[in-house]
Structures are given as structure tokens and as C-alpha cells.
Amino acid sequence: MNTVEVGRPMVDQAPRGLGFFAYLACFRGIVWREVLRFLHQRERFFSALVRPLVWLFIFAAGFRQVLGVSIIPPYQTYVLYETFITPGLIAMILLFNAMQSSLSMVYDRETGAMRTLLVSPFPRSFLLLSKLIGSVAVALLQAYAFLAVCYFWEIEPPFIGYFTVAPAIILAGLMLGAMALFISSVIRQLENFAGVMNFVIFPMFFASSALYPLWRIRESSPLLYEICKVNPFTYAVELIRFALYGQVGPRLSDGSLDLTNLYVVIGYTVFFLGAAVYAYNPSKGLIARRGGPGAKAS
Amino acid sequence: MSIASTSSETPSPDALVVSNVSHSFGDKRVLDNVSLTVPRGAFSVLLGLNGAGKSTLFALVTRLYDNVTGEIRILGRDVRRTPGAALQRLGVVFQSRTLDSDLSLQQNLLYHAALHGLGRREAKTRAQESLEIVGLSDRAHEKVRNLSGGQARRVEIARSLLHRPGCLLLDEPTVGLDIGSRESVIQIVRELVSRQGLGVLWATHLIDEIAPDDRVIVLHKGQVLFTGHVPELLKAAGTTNARDAFRVLTGTQSEEDAA
Numbered sequence: 001m002n003t004v005e006v007g008r009p010m011v012d013q014a015p016r017g018l019g020f021f022a023y024l025a026c027f028r029g030i031v032w033r034e035v036l037r038f039l040h041q042r043e044r045f046f047s048a049l050v051r052p053l054v055w056l057f058i059f060a061a062g063f064r065q066v067l068g069v070s071i072i073p074p075y076q077t078y079v080l081y082e083t084f085i086t087p088g089l090i091a092m093i094l095l096f097n098a099m100q101s102s103l104s105m106v107y108d109r110e111t112g113a114m115r116t117l118l119v120s121p122f123p124r125s126f127l128l129l130s131k132l133i134g135s136v137a138v139a140l141l142q143a144y145a146f147l148a149v150c151y152f153w154e155i156e157p158p159f160i161g162y163f164t165v166a167p168a169i170i171l172a173g174l175m176l177g178a179m180a181l182f183i184s185s186v187i188r189q190l191e192n193f194a195g196v197m198n199f200v201i202f203p204m205f206f207a208s209s210a211l212y213p214l215w216r217i218r219e220s221s222p223l224l225y226e227i228c229k230v231n232p233f234t235y236a237v238e239l240i241r242f243a244l245y246g247q248v249g250p251r252l253s254d255g256s257l258d259l260t261n262l263y264v265v266i267g268y269t270v271f272f273l274g275a276a277v278y279a280y281n282p283s284k285g286l287i288a289r290r291g292g293p294g295a296k297a298s
Numbered sequence: 299m300s301i302a303s304t305s306s307e308t309p310s311p312d313a314l315v316v317s318n319v320s321h322s323f324g325d326k327r328v329l330d331n332v333s334l335t336v337p338r339g340a341f342s343v344l345l346g347l348n349g350a351g352k353s354t355l356f357a358l359v360t361r362l363y364d365n366v367t368g369e370i371r372i373l374g375r376d377v378r379r380t381p382g383a384a385l386q387r388l389g390v391v392f393q394s395r396t397l398d399s400d401l402s403l404q405q406n407l408l409y410h411a412a413l414h415g416l417g418r419r420e421a422k423t424r425a426q427e428s429l430e431i432v433g434l435s436d437r438a439h440e441k442v443r444n445l446s447g448g449q450a451r452r453v454e455i456a457r458s459l460l461h462r463p464g465c466l467l468l469d470e471p472t473v474g475l476d477i478g479s480r481e482s483v484i485q486i487v488r489e490l491v492s493r494q495g496l497g498v499l500w501a502t503h504l505i506d507e508i509a510p511d512d513r514v515i516v517l518h519k520g521q522v523l524f525t526g527h528v529p530e531l532l533k534a535a536g537t538t539n540a541r542d543a544f545r546v547l548t549g550t551q552s553e554e555d556a557a
Contacts, residue, residue, distance in 0.1 A: 015386040015461065022415025029412020033398070033405075040400040116396045119360045120413035121385040127413075282364045282381075 018121060026122050027130045034101075034134030038141070044100075048142045051096065052089035053149060060085050072213055074245035083155050086147075087241035088210025090165075091233060093146060094139045094173045095204060099196050101135035102180030118280075125277045132181060132273075136173035143169050160246040168243030172236035175265050178272035179232065185279035208234040209241075235264040311374035313338045313465035313497020314359065319368035321354055328354045330520040332368075336497045336513075338464065341488055343508050344501040345544060346517035352501045353393070355517070356469050360390055373464045386414065389458035389496075393469040395450060399443040403429065403453055406442060407460060414461035421460070428456035432486055448479020455486060466490065466498045472507065480507075505541045514540070518548040 016022070038044060064081035071078060105114055117127055147162065157165075183200065207227045209217075214234070218225040228234050239261040242249055249258045314336040321329040329351045336342045346352050358365045361377050361384070370377040375384035397406050404425055411421030429435040432452035442450060451471060458466060468487065472480040484507060490496045500507070508514060514531050516524040524531060524547055528540060535543035544550075 015383075016415075018382060018386075018415050021417065025412050025417050025421075026415050029409050032412070033401075033409045036401060036405060037398060113396045113398070115360065115362060115392055116390075116410065117413065118362060119385055119388065119390050121382040122413075122415070123382070282361050 015121075023122065023126065026120065026126075027133075030117075030127070030130040031134040031137055034131070034138055035141070038138045045142070045145075048093060048096065049145055049149070052093055052146050055085065055089055055092070056082055056150065056153065056155075072215075073250045074242050074247050080155075082153065084213075085211055086150055086155050086157075087244055088205075088208070088237045090143050090146060090169065090240050090244075091172060091176075091208075091210060091237045092205055093142050094169065094176050094236065095201055095233065097135060097139040097142060098173065098176040098180035099201060101131075101138075101177065102184035103196065105131075105181065105184045124280055124282070128181060128277060128280055129273070132174060132177045135177050136170055139173045139177075140166065140169055157244045158246055161244040164246045165240060165243045168239045171262075171265050171269070172239055175232060175236060175269040175272065178269050178276055181276040182272045182279060185276060204231060204233040207231050208237055210234075210237045232264070232268040235261045235268070239265050311371070312336060313340075313373060314467075314499060315369075315371040316355070316359070317369045317371075319355075319358060319365050319370060321351075321358060321365065321367075328520050329358075332517070332520070332522050334515050334522055334525060336465065336499045338497045339491060339495040340513050341491045341498050341500065341509070342513040342515060344499055344515050344517055345503070345505065345508070346501070347503050347548070347550065350503075350517045351520040352517060353469065356390075356392075356467060356501065359467060360388070361385065386461065387464050389461070389463035389466040391451070391454045391458050391466075391468040391471050393471075393473060395454075397442045397450055397453060397457075400441065402439050402441055403434065403445075404438040406453065407457055410457045411460045416461065424460050424462075425456075428459045429453075431459065431490070432456045433482075446479065448475050448483060451475060451479065451483050452486060455483070459490070464496060466496050467501075468498065469501050470503070471500070472502070472504065505544055508540050516544065516547055518550075523547045 060082040075083070117131065118124065120127055143165075147165075205211075207224060208231050209228060210233070214225060214228055217228055239249075242261065249261050252258050312335050314334075316335075317333045319329055319332045320327065332351070332355065334342075334344075344352055344355075357363060359370055359372070359377065361381050364378050370384075372384040373387045375387060377384040398409075401409075404422075407425035407428065408418070408421050411424060416424065426435060426438065429438055432455055434449060434452055434456070437445075437449075442453065445453065455468075455471075466487070471487075472483055475483065487498055487500065488509070491498050508528060510528050513527055514524065515522060516531075524534060526534070531540060531543050532538065535546040537543045537546055
């Protein structure tokens with residue numbers, strides 16, 4: 001195969017410093033790749049949509065007779081069970097997406113795509129954050145596609161809710177994404193998706209307020225109630241639930257806003273992000289100690 | 299040794315200098331006081347069997363994790379102290395396939411250009427240039443999925459050149475390629491060395507990839523056993539060909555790994 005000679009030599013041009021626009025280009029490139037990859041994988045889009053819809057169409061329809069939900073904020077009337085679990089299902093989309101992208105990181109780590117990312121000259125924390133935001137962008141697309149289908153299933157939150165839910169989805173997505181990122185750096189066994197389902201997704205999803213209100217859980221099991229209260233997923237669900245009705249949080253008895261959900265989600269995001277950056281740090285990190293990406297599991 | 303001219307930095311440092319680097323995983327010492335130099339404009343072969351420590355060395359040079367001891371410099375920039383400046387000057391082709399098969403060649407290249415902070419328009423120009431170097435410019439909009447193994451490898455080489463590095467690392471780049479593809483990959487990289495003055499470190503366990511005037515670094519069980527040009531290698535080992543020389547130096551009998 002003949003190669004074509006290019007006029008000027010490529011070496012001996014001192015690279016430019018990495019200024020603001022370089023960071024911007026890098027960030028945009030990473031997010032763009034995540035979205036592009038997602039759009040090219042139709043099966044992934046399809047299954048991301050079908051999963052919550054199965055819960056909505058089948059599970060919720062069947063359960064609606066069993067479980068009555070009383071009037072609790074943010075709902076002002078009795079709502080159908082389908083309406084109640086919609087925020088939980090949006091959070092489930094975020095959780096699945098986060099775990100999938102963290103799995104792809106583990107997979108990347110073996111195949112080397114992760115290494116391609118990490119030889120970029122930008123700070124590693126910036127690269128990981130960009131990657132995280134890219135995966136949240138994908139989750140946002142999935143969530144809106146789901147909400148669109150819900151609309152035709154007569155789950156119609158107020159119009160304003162479609163806008164106010166976006167920041168909640170982004171924030172919750174960041175939290176779950178950062179968590180997944182951390183998990184991906186620590187646990188090798190995650191390569192098996194069944195393991196992720198059993199040990200991460202199911203426990204988080206069921207021990208939360210996604211399927212039933214917390215006061216109901218307290219009635220049946222105080223212990224489970226306590227578990228739900230420390231589960232970050234619960235706060236993600238509640239944040240989305242209120243945001244879907246144009247609210248930041250419930251009103252307390254004295255009329256002030258209860259911002260617990262918001263604060264807890266932000267707190268968990270910062271914590272998991274810090275842990276993930278630490279784990280991927282080349283000198284302190286957990287990768288170095290274990291033999292690193294590409295090292296054969298022993 | 300030809301040194302590329304008109305460097306904008308004051309001295310003209312070697313493309314890659316590794317000095318006194320050791321690395322262990324737990325109790326296992328993978329690299330033992332490794333020192334090596336890749337001059338500019340030189341094709342240097344890092345020769346070692348599987349498990350010799352080549353991959354660990356690559357992980358350290360690409361700063362997957364930090365070297366605890368010793369020093370690694372890419373065109374004079376310390377990888378641990380100034381990782382950004384060092385990585386800006388380094389191009390890497392990893393052993394495993396790292397292209398997105400669902401995306402087009404150009405999309406893959408643009409992603410990588412972005413990772414180096416290149417703006418969109420410049421990235422497109424450079425992507426085209428790089429693809430020309432590897433002879434695939436007419437397929438920029440095809441999906442990577444449609445490429446053969448050798449072609450994908452060439453795209454990875456094109457990708458590693460986008461940010462115009464002075465030092466190029468290739469980790470067993472010809473593994474799994476047929477003879478024709480292997481030759482074209484080797485030829486492309488050799489031309490980069492002679493025409494553009496890149497310093498290349500080519501890790502392999504395939505002795506027949508060594509040309510008579512290459513620099514050879516023999517890495518065995520984490521130690522550098524030899525550094526120098528092929529004639530010196532033959533002289534040091536007292537043999538007439540590189541294969542025998544490698545066997546004498548490493549004391550390995552079996553030919554299957556070093557075939």
C-alpha cells in the first residue's frame with residue numbers, strides 16, 4: 001500500500017497550551033461521541049425505552065387495584081398508580097443508563113477505549129466529568145422519549161413540569177453516573193450484567209420510593225424504611241417527582257420549602273465523583289494498585 | 299542518527315527517555331530498573347516475550363498509572379510532573395482495538411482530535427491529512443465496521459498522528475494481521491520515521507519485524523538486557539542473526555514465542 005507524502009513534517013511543532021477553547025473542544029468531543037454512539041445503537045435506545053414501558057403498561061396496570069395511593073404532595077388529587085411510579089421509572093432509566101455506561105467503562109478498560117481517553121493531555125478529573133455529562137445527555141434523551149410515550153398513556157404532568165424536570169433529571173443522572181463510575185473503578189466482577197442487576201439495580205430500585213410511598217413502607221417494615229432513607233435512589237426519585245410538578249421539594253408545615261432531596265442528591269454526587277476521581281488517579285488510584293486496566297483478571 | 303531540525307525548544311531532546319524505572323504489582327516485580335532511550339528519527343524495537351513487562355512499561359509511559367521510581371520523559375517533558383505537556387507530545391497505538399466500530403473513520407478521528415483540544419475545523423483538516431498518510435483518505439465516511447483488521451490498524455496510526463506528536467508508541471501493532479497488512483503497517487511507520495523524524499518505539503515479540511539498521515531494546519523478565527543497533531546485538535551475542543541473538547541473550551530455548 002502506497003502512502004502519500006504530506007508536505008510539511010508533523011513533528012517539531014510545539015503543541016499549543018491548553019486554553020479555554022481547547023477544554024471546550026475536548027468536552028464537546030466527548031459528549032458528542034457518547035450521543036453519537038447511542039444514536040447508532042438502535043437496540044440500546046429501544047431496550048432503554050421498552051424496560052420502563054413494561055413496568056408502566058403491565059406492572060402498574062396490574063398493581064393499580066392492589067395499591068391505592070392517597071393524596072400526598074406533590075399530587076393534589078388522587079392519582080393513578082401509573083402516575084405515581086412514573087418518576088421512579090424515569091429514575092430507573094437513569095440508573096440503567098448509568099450502570100450501562102459504567103459497564104462500558106469496564107469493557108472499555110479491557111478493550112482500550114478507556115485508555116485512549118486517558119492519554120488525553122487534559123486533567124483526568126475533567127475527562128471523567130465530561131464522560132459523565134455525556135452519559136447524562138444520553139439519559140436525558142431516553143427520559144424525554146419515555147415521557148412522550150407516557151403522555152399518550154394519559155400521564156400528563158403540568159406543562160411546566162416538562163421543563164422543570166430537566167434539571168432534576170440531570171442532577172439525578174449525575175449522581176447515579178458518578179456512583180456507577182466509582183463502582184466501575186472498584187469492582188471487576190461488574191462485567192457480568194446479571195451481577196449488576198442483582199447487587200446494584202434491584203436493591204436500589206426496590207428499596208426506594210419508586211414503587212410505593214415511603215409512609216406505606218414504614219407501616220410494613222420500619223427497617224426497610226430506614227434503608228430507603230439512606231438509599232440515594234430514593235432522593236433521586238423524589239427530586240424528579242416534585243420537579244415533574246414544577247416544585248423543588250415538599251412544603252413543610254410552616255410553609256417553608258423542604259430542600260432535603262436536592263441537598264442529598266448534590267451531596268451524594270460530590271461524594272461519588274470525588275471517590276471516582278480518586279480511584280482513577282494515576283498515582284493514588286485503585287487502578288494502579290490492582291495492575292490496572294488491561295491487566296488480566298487473576 | 300538523523301535529528302529533525304528547527305526545534306522550537308532549546309535543546310533537541312530524545313523522543314522518549316526512561317530512566318531507572320521499576321514497578322511492582324504487590325510482590326511481583328514487573329519492571330526492574332528499566333532504562334531506555336528512543337532518539338528522534340529512529341525506529342526502536344522493544345523486543346520481549348509476552349510477560350516481559352512491555353505492557354506495564356507502556357502503561358507507565360502513557361500515564362495510566364504513575365511511575366513510583368525513576369523518571370520518564372517525552373521530548374524532555376516529565377510524564378509525572380507535567381503530564382499534560384508530555385501527553386501532548388505522545389502518540390499511542392494500543393494493542394487492543396480502540397475504534398468505535400459503529401462510527402465512521404472521520405468521526406473516530408474527530409473524537410480523538412477533540413481529546414487533544416483541537417477545534418472542529420482544524421480537526422477535519424488534520425483528519426484528512428492523517429488518513430492520506432495511511433492511504434485511506436477515500437474512506438473517511440465509511441464505518442469502521444467495514445474495514446479489515448489491517449485497515450483499522452492504519453486508522454489507529456492516523457489517529458495517533460492527529461495531534462502531531464514527536465514520539466510514537468506502538469504496542470504489538472501487527473498482532474492478528476495477515477502478512478500483507480503487517481507489511482503495509484510497518485512500512486507506514488518506517489516512513490513516518492524517515493520522512494518526519496518521529497521517534498518510534500515499536501513493541502513486539504516478532505523478531506522478523508526488525509530491520510538491519512534498527513535500534514533494538516531487549517526486555518526480558520522486567521530487565522533491559524540489551525540496547526543498541528542490530529550489528530551490535532549480533533556482536534554482543536556472537537551470532538549471525540537476530541533470532542539466535544535474542545535466544546542467547548535471554549537464555550530461552552523455545553522458538554514458539556519468539557517466532
